[in-house]
Amino acid sequence: SGLVNGATAGQIPQALAQRLLEESARTQNLLGCPVSAPTSGSSCNGLYNGTFNGNLTVSSGQNCVFVNGTVTGNVQVNGGNLVLTQTNVGGNVEIGGGAFDISSGTTIGGNLQIQNLAGSAGQNQVCGSFVNNNLTFQNNGAPVLIGAASALSGPVPVPVLSCAGNYIDGNLTVQNNTAAVSAVGNKVGNNLTVQNNSASTIVNRSEEHTSELQ
Numbered sequence: 001s002g003l004v005n006g007a008t009a010g011q012i013p014q015a016l017a018q019r020l021l022e023e024s025a026r027t028q029n030l031l032g033c034p035v036s037a038p039t040s041g042s043s044c045n046g047l048y049n050g051t052f053n054g055n056l057t058v059s060s061g062q063n064c065v066f067v068n069g070t071v072t073g074n075v076q077v078n079g080g081n082l083v084l085t086q087t088n089v090g091g092n093v094e095i096g097g098g099a100f101d102i103s104s105g106t107t108i109g110g111n112l113q114i115q116n117l118a119g120s121a122g123q124n125q126v127c128g129s130f131v132n133n134n135l136t137f138q139n140n141g142a143p144v145l146i147g148a149a150s151a152l153s154g155p156v157p158v159p160v161l162s163c164a165g166n167y168i169d170g171n172l173t174v175q176n177n178t179a180a181v182s183a184v185g186n187k188v189g190n191n192l193t194v195q196n197n198s199a200s201t202i203v204n205r206s207e208e209h210t211s212e213l214q
Contacts, residue, residue, distance in 0.1 A: 103127040117142040128164035
């Protein structure tokens with residue numbers, strides 16, 4: 001069976017797979033093939049593998065999934081679920097609601113800003129991606145992995161990355177959060193600032209120029 005418009009579980013990052021499966025079952029949107037792109041900037045609800053020219057807005061009740069796709073403008077997430085895998089976004093990605101999984105070679109041409117997320121037990125993540133400007137995670141009540149430590153797996157334990165580190169050309173800022181944050185293995189071009197976080201915050205500084213932790 002499919003997951004979202006024909007996507008299989010292997011095509012959807014695991015952090016959101018169960019939530020997308022439940023939503024797909026609820027809407028009976030279980031069959032079909034990937035669509036090239038949404039028909040408008042406010043209708044991203046399905047699996048896409050082509051190019052959308054312009055800005056996208058994701059709202060409550062929508063599952064916006066791009067695999068090997070492109071968005072030429074900005075992406076604004078106010079609710080729902082956003083999954084970007086091996087996808088290019090020409091502008092900024094701003095997330096102020098819902099859940100997200102950004103991974104596997106995705107490139108963001110501008111900033112990635114995640115802020116004011118409500119408390120949630122669901123795990124959000126940014127893994128193995130490229131951010132050409134700044135990545136900011138602030139004032140959030142939902143947990144996140146922005147790169148994570150290796151785990152041991154197999155009969156002969158070997159390190160396996162659960163969430164690969166990211167390449168961030170600008171600043172990485174993690175501040176004023178009340179849920180767990182992991183920021184491990186990231187290559188940061190400018191400043192790394194971690195401050196005023198009240199929950200577990202794990203940071204591994206890798207190849208940044210300057211850092212400030214409080």
